[in-house]
Amino acid sequence: MAKEIVKVEHLEKFYQKRHVLHDINFSVNEGEVVALLGPSGSGKSTLIRCLNGLEPYQQGEVTFNGEKIVPTEKNWQKIRQKIGMVFQSYDLFPNLTVLDNILLGPVKVQHQSKEAATASAEKLLDQVGLREYENAYPRQLSGGQKQRIAIVRALALNPELMLFDEVTASLDPEMVRGVLNIISNLAQDSNMTMIVVTHEMNFAQQIADRVLFLEDGKILEQTKGSQFFEQPQTDRAKAFLDSMDF
């Protein structure tokens, strides 16, 4: 049986009185790509943010690599090195060059030597075709380029799990493909374990091994990727796919 990277059990989250995540249960195996789909406001982003401690949750357990996480800030800080996350708004640090953005984690958090970290950062930059920008500042890059750098920044820590939170939602249409290709390559060539929140249905169909469909903070169905897009099990998911012109 494949190794379980993340397991979520009975997770509940409230914003004050509002119940935003209801009894969430799922697990992700090594090398698996899970897509979180669902209408806006269904709790996809909140859920993915709970998985690296950016959002606190009130009940339930998250297990990472077989270890139950005691949700204190210190513990999360250690675990975050192993969980890369890329956000919708890319958020490179504007005060640092591209290379320094990438090196910050490996050098300051993981205490790698600067030479070794630079060598692997440059290799990653080559893979996303942005090696020549290593000394540029983020403001000199386009949105798509920034997002590719943000992916490299997360990968530079050698994570065991990558979280992608609507990473193409604020990009110009022609930039989207490049970013999605990088994520697909990561799934296929590097066999990276990933959880992806997206509104790009074609992309989700192409990479997802499994789909979690959320609505109103509940997982309505968990279906194999190939099956979800052909034959969703719930009417709600079917209506959702229809509304996405899929």
Place this chain on the structure above:
Amino acid sequence: MAHSGINVLFEGRNLIRLFGGLWTTVEIAAVALVLGLILGVVLGVLRTFPSRLLRFVLRLYLEFFRIIPTVVLLFLFYYILPKQMGVNLPANQVATLVFALWTAAEMSDIVRGALISVPKHQRESGMAIGLSRWQLYRYVLIPQAVSLELPATINLVTRVIKTTSLLMLISVMDVINVGQQVVEANNQKYPTGVFWVYGIIFVMYFVIDYPLSWWAKRMDKKRLERANG
């Protein structure tokens, strides 16, 4: 023109004394600013921490120094505290202390404002790569806050320098106090001397403060150009 008022400046050691007074002013302002700005940055950072008690205490400190007029603070520290607590500091040191504490209070508000206006996503991206709180401030938040807060900081510096003109009230021999003495001593001989003495003090303050305020304005413009550029 035998009795032209401007000659009051060249009578005896008047001009040298005025410059001596200016030096006292600059010295007090400079030391107070260095101490105050450093302390202010530390307090400003602390004011963005989650602890409510800490934030409340620092907020009280800020409001105390902001609301009470500087003159009152000077009197309080010079006349009242020594009596009550038995510490007797020379006027120059009291002045430096009061100005440093006041600068720290104002600076803490500037730093806090700049830190909380760094977008929330920056903080989260930093946390996502595993930075500790200290590293997050050191590499991400503070460097970004500096460019936001620099113009306000320079304005604070000019304000502190101007306000040193109150120091004569606790008998510091600053430029204003010296000027007053020069005016009084030469009143018979140079009835219009007061105009010239205060005139040159005006020029002195202007020469120190104007470049700073010009610099602040220029940096703010540059920052806006960069931000919108």
